[in-house]
Amino acid sequence: MSKPRVASTSLAGCFGCHMSLLDIDDRILQLIELVDFDRSPIDDIKHISQRCAIGLIEGGCCNEENVHVLHEFRKNCDILISFGDCATMGGIPAMRNNIPLEECINEAYRDGPTVYNPQGITPQDPEIPLLLDKVYPAHEVVKIDYFLPGCPPSADTLWAALTALLTNQPVELPYELLKYD
Amino acid sequence: MSTMTSKIEQICARYDHDRARLMDIVREVQEAFDHVPREAFGLIAEHAGTHRVEVESVVSFYSFLSDKKQGDVVIRLCDDIIDRFQGGDEVGETLCKALNINFDETTADGNITLEKTACIGMSDQAPAMMVNDTVITNLTPEKIPAIIEQLKANPDPQTLITEVGDGNNADPLVQAMVKNNICEAGPVILSDYRKDAGLRKTLTMTPEEVIEDVKTSGLRGRGGAGFLTGLKWALTRSSPGTDKYVLCNADEGEPGTFKDRVLLTERADLVLEGMTIAAYAIGAETGIIYLRAEYAYLRAFLEDKMNQRRAANLLGNNILGKEGFNFDVRIQMGAGAYVCGEETSLISSCEGTRGDPTDRTPFPVVKGYMVSPTAVNNVESYCCAARIADMGPGWFSSIGTGKSTGTKLLSVCGDCARPGIYEVPFGTRLSDILERAGADDVACVCVGGPSGQMVGPAQFGLGISYEELSTGGSMMVFSNQRDILEVTEAFMEFFVDESCGYCVPCRVGNVLLKNRLERVRKGEGSQGDLDYLQRLGESVKYTSRCGLGQTSPNPVLSTLKNFRPVYNALVKDNGSGMNKSFNIMKAVEEASAIAGRRSEIFHA
Structure with missing residues (x-):
């Protein structure tokens, strides 16, 4: 029987959650025994190739491409996990949610103190995805099955959650893996 | 300015410069100047032995106090769900038209201010409004033009009273058109x-x-x-x-x-x-x-x-x-x-x-x-x-039940033939009360007000008592013509307005509950949203600081329990896993306008 497939992506995140995933260290060898990786920044596969058991979502949605990727994950994964605070709550990127979008763009590309843009151009190349009016946590866009909080969730948290799901055990994380202080 | 200074000194002196009487002091200042001017905050503080911030926080906290100049006449329309269902919204529109202003505005001549206010305790004779301290009941849109004409001619609202109510409402010191409605x-x-x-x-x-x-x-x-x-x-x-x-x-x-x-x-x-x-x-x-x-x-x-x-x-x-x-x-x-x-x-x-x-x-x-x-x-x-x-x-x-002795006064209002006061022994069944009040065709009764619970026919056999259906007296009847979730949303709106804002669960939680309920009502919700409402409601109840937040989720929680089919009908899931409430076209609209191009990924 083929191994279950796992896909992962980083949307409006910093890849820190993926770094945390790598922090499982040599357990990654055990993980590879359990699963095959599909689309993921780890193997650089660009699109999900076949049905996956689990999709790991880092980051919320700040632009249309994030939404597009998230849709692809929802359509092709049995279980979606928001991992990390950005996916769960919007996190740092969502700090812009109280500032009008135009003001954000002006500050970043036109008026900021370190910006050199004498013609006052705003980026509008079709290759650049349009920003959303605000940053949305993943579950505002699609149904999310599990949430792993943390900035980032620790390697142990990820390991415990993934192995539980892959071995059909209930995901019951001890308090130590969910407290952050 | 000097008349203001002397007036304020006078008022504060009348209350012995006692900071504990600040409520009375600012109320009198408001009466004297039709508002509590911001320039007066420091002065009041000085003469009442307190700090400016205390004065400001009192003035900003209470809805009947204002730091903006109001008219001699302030009209406050009761904006409670019972009033709305009895035509309060139409009365409100007529008021706006007759005065040519919106709510929270004052007429150009500065004479009349129009506001909305929470329940003024006249639900048995709704819709009602307050004109300064005078209560006007049983309003209809047809009555409004004459009322406004009268107020323009003579700003004393007591002149609007043509017929006084029964009992002591007719007392020379009351002279109110309010009826007792003791049933x-x-x-x-x-x-x-x-x-x-x-x-x-x-x-x-x-x-x-x-x-x-x-x-x-x-x-x-x-x-x-x-x-x-x-x-x-x-x-x-x-x-x-x-x-x-x-x-x-x-x-x-x-x-x-x-x-x-x-x-x-x-x-x-x-x-x-x-x-x-x-x-x-x-x-x-x-x-x-x-x-x-x-x-x-x-x-x-x-x-x-x-x-x-x-x-x-x-x-x-x-x-x-x-x-x-x-x-x-x-x-x-x-x-x-x-x-x-x-x-x-x-x-x-x-x-x-x-x-x-x-x-x-x-x-x-x-x-x-x-x-x-x-x-x-x-x-x-x-x-x-x-x-x-x-x-x-x-x-x-010897009256009532074992754990609930004596009688209870119930204020019955809403969709019934005989709204009013019913003094009944504890243990009296809800169905009995509904029958006596002439309420047939009842879909839902809100027992105990928004902070109480909303019950359906399955609970009508229960008795009014601390053990079964506990109430401070409010009993709102809603017929099958009413949208129960509209009532629920109105109640959540009420709690959002009335939360004092001190603790997070109540200040933030009630807004989140109301927003999610709105989503469900629009048909954009999923089963997950109902779980969310349940979980968040319980959290707000459990973690709020005072009785307001500990009961504010009750409209949501009690309808989720007693009217689940109403919710379920609204959250039919299509199984795609895509949230109906998220609209990508709307989300990129602004950026699309800024960039001057359409979305290359999502376009209609």
């Missing part, structure tokens, strides 16, 4: 009683015996929480402190309730008698009636009652010849804040600050008003206490 008088409060007989008997007993009698009677607080009145009095009596206080909670803000309005109109003496008995039992010399601003039209009448009692030696020093028993009462006016019905908020307000609830412990019985032992009881509880003193605890406890 059923029960044995305890609304039947004839022997005036002050309870007080006379009390004075022949020791305070301990009085408390023992109240305990034996099984009397529980009538405001809704149902704490044992005798125990409360005993604790207040035994708490250390030389000054003790008796407070009467007449801040009847729970939407749909109006029983205290009727009690203060028709049983003012009984209320004062009960307070005096409490003072004797506890050892208090000072009492305060916290009267909600909406009932300001009863103030002069109540003051007069108090004067009559002083003249008859029923208040004052050595009451009825009882050496050393001194007790007097003052009225503290509220200024439009629902949360002040919560006892610790009520105390804060009496002390001249924002109506913020305070932490317990210590409980008010230990450290309440002025950090002294304080018994806060509902208007109706004092009436019961006075009757127990006269008729005996055995008589009282």
